[in-house]
Amino acid sequence: ETTTIGNGGHFLAYCHIAHNCVVGDGVIFSNNGTLAGHVSVADGAILGGLSAIHQFCRVGRHAMTGGCSKIVQDVPPFMIVDGNPAQVRGVNTVGLRRHDFPEEQIRALKEAYKAIYKRRLTVAEAVSGLKKHHAAEGPDYPVNELIAFVEASRRGILR
Numbered sequence: 261e262t263t264t265i266g267n268g269g270h271f272l273a274y275c276h277i278a279h280n281c282v283v284g285d286g287v288i289f290s291n292n293g294t295l296a297g298h299v300s301v302a303d304g305a306i307l308g309g310l311s312a313i314h315q316f317c318r319v320g321r322h323a324m325t326g327g328c329s330k331i332v333q334d335v336p337p338f339m340i341v342d343g344n345p346a347q348v349r350g351v352n353t354v355g356l357r358r359h360d361f362p363e364e365q366i367r368a369l370k371e372a373y374k375a376i377y378k379r380r381l382t383v384a385e386a387v388s389g390l391k392k393h394h395a396a397e398g399p400d401y402p403v404n405e406l407i408a409f410v411e412a413s414r415r416g417i418l419r
Contacts, residue, residue, distance in 0.1 A: 266303065278315075290327070302337065304359060320409050322359060324352045334413045336376075337406055338369050341418050348377055348418050365402050368394070372403045376410070383410060383417065 263277060266285035275289040278296050284303035293307035296315035301307070305319045308327035313319065320337025329346040338356060340349045351369050375386040387407055394403045410417055 272309075284321070304355070305335075306355065308342075314415075317415055318409070318413070321405065322352055322355050324355060331418070333416045333418045334409070336417050337409050338402060339373070339418075346418055348373075361402070368401075368403045369406065372406055377419070387411060 261280050263279060263281045265277065265283045266287065268285050269283065269287040269289070271289045272291045274292045276294045277283060278299070280298045281295050282300045284301060284305065286304045287301055288306045290307060290309035292310045294312045295301065296313060298316045299313050299318070301319040302321040302323070304322040306324040308325045308329060310328045311325040311331065313331040317331055317334055319325070319335040320339070322338050323335045324340045325331060325335065325346065326340070326342030328344060329342055330344040331341065331346050335341050336348065338352055340352050341347065342349050351366065351373050353366055356366050356369070372390055375381065375390055376383060379386065387410055390403060390407055394401060394407070397404055399405070399408065
């Protein structure tokens with residue numbers, strides 16, 4: 261099958277994109293950023309140097325991985341992950357501001373992050389509450405994009 265790479269990306273030395281991958285537009289792969297087969301990387305994502313992403317994982321839009329991160333589950337959009345094994349550390353606030361996301365949307369993503377990662381809720385409980393709170397916004401609203409990503413995850417999201 262095919263591997264697809266979008267436009268306007270920056271790929272530094274020794275990056276590896278394996279078979280059946282889909283890489284979006286405007287991505288940045290730092291040195292030795294590595295994708296196993298069947299990985300999806302959405303628009304605007306940044307892979308830190310020596311990051312390795314396990315097969316069948318997804319990296320959401322405007323997500324960022326720290327250097328030397330071991331990614332074995334999906335990286336939710338707009339989040340920063342780091343570590344070995346990787347954990348979600350927070351919202352990619354700087355990246356979102358650089359891409360002109362409104363402050364109101366960044367605040368909403370920070371609240372969604374707290375619901376999913378900081379409160380003593382299951383992912384399903386957090387998503388249910390977020391859906392109720394953001395039902396009026398459309399599917400392109402970043403929090404709703406985050407919700408859809410989490411619900412579509414087959415490997416689970418990084419915690």
